[in-house]
Every structure is written in C-alpha cells, then in structure tokens.
Amino acid sequence: MKNKLFALFLILTALQTIVQGYSILPDTIHSKKHFVKTTKELTFAPNSVIRAFIIKNASITKNNITLEAYHTFKKPQNIKNPITSSDRLSIINILHSISSMQGIKYYSQTRKKLRILFNKSYVIDYPSLKQLNDPVIKHLQQTYTFYTLQEDKTFGKVTYRYTIYQIPEFILLKTENVNHIKYSMMPVVDKRKFKFFLFILDKGEDIALYCLYSIDVIGDKALPLQKVRDSLFNRSDAIVLWFYNRLYGK
Secondary structure, three states, X not given: OHHHHHHHHHHHHHHOOOOXXXXXXXXXXXXXXXXXXOHHHOOOOOOHHHHHHHHHHOOOOOOEEEEEEEEEEEOOOOOOOOOOHHHHHHHHHHHHOHHHHOOOEEEEOOOOEEEEOOOEEEEXXXXXXXXXXXXXXXOOOOEEEEEEEEEEOOOEEEEEEEEEXXXXXXXXXXXXXXXXXXXXXXXXXXXXXXXXXXXXXXXXXXXXXXXXXXXXXXXXOOOOHHHHHHHHHHHHHHHXXXXXXXXXXX
C-alpha cells in the first residue's frame, strides 16, 4: 500500500507543471476545457459517434483521470471547404511527422516559463526501437499504425503506439504507452493506460479539434485531480499548437 501511495504522490508531483488560466495557444484558436468524472460529463464530444468511441476505448471511472478539450480555428487557405482527399492526405502526413514534435514547448507552472515538452521524438521500429524516418504517406487508407519514442524531462523515454483512423466523419490520432511510465524509477502508469485522443473534424470554414486524455494511475486512491488537470490540458495545448502550426505551414 505504501508503494501505491508513493507512486500516486510521484505522478502528482510530476504533473504539477502547468498554470491554470495561462495558455500558449493564440487568440485565433477558440478553446474550452473541463475535467470529466463520468461518461455523462462528456459534453464536448462533437457527435454521438465520437462519444461512443471514447466510452468504448477509454476507462472513465472515479479513479481514472479523464480530461477533455474542444478547439476551433479558421481553416488555412490551402484547406478546401469541404475538405478534399488531398487535404486529408496532408493532415495524415502531419500526424506522421513525429520528428517535428521534438522541441515543442509548454508552460511550466513551477518555473513560470516555457519549457521543452519532448527532448526527443521520432518514429521507431518495434520492438527493436531502431530510429526511423518519418513515414511519407502517398495514399489514403482507413487505418495507419506505427510506434514512436518520445522523451520528456518528467517521465524519461516512453514508447507509444500511434494509430490514425481516417474515415468520412473525422480523422483521429490515438496514442497509448507501450511500456510502463516511470517517475524516479518507479512505475506510475501501467502499459496502455496513458491514452490521448485527437479528433480532427471539418466544420465548414473551421477546423475543430476534440482532445481527450485518459490515464489510469497505478494504485487504488484518487488523486487531487484539480492540480493534475491543468498540467494535462497544457500538454494537450502543446500538441494542438504543434498541429495548428504544421497545418498553417509554420
């Protein structure tokens, strides 16, 4: 029991890095966010299909940390209305450009400044972990799967499984950890229990992004989730800003 409580304390300490009310996102991105305790509180899900997918693929319980955010922004001029197959292919390639996530930043609550989120970020061959170049996708298909290694200063090196779904209703990026996530050498999140979902939707003149984190922490006690929430939202914001900048060619 002591080890479980210590693991909970470690992950809480590790996640206390983001300031509430501060956003790295530009004013051109309109956002709303909240913390979810039950499936009934999934109020930002854009439609019933996405909501059903989340309920099926994410564990939403009182001991789980579930956070959702909804962002909208104007389409760049190179993206058509409605989105074309060529536009979809461009988005799919952005989601495969994992090396470009190296060096993206978030706001640190502890240090009151921007810090690098991923020190390393690249596609790998699994299970050898050999570094690979970012895939270049030339044809649309319904599903893409690949593995990445991403290193941050909090949890060290983590291997993730990336799955991209490309269907008429939306494009979805789903990530989940392959190995245990550790802090100070202690496992704090089990395999496949740290999940992130990024849904990309065509909304006429706008692009909508629906983001959701679902995390099962090792142990049977609830965390003071208020302090965890802002950390995960700003981690999400860093990824949203990365996608936005890539879409706009920045």
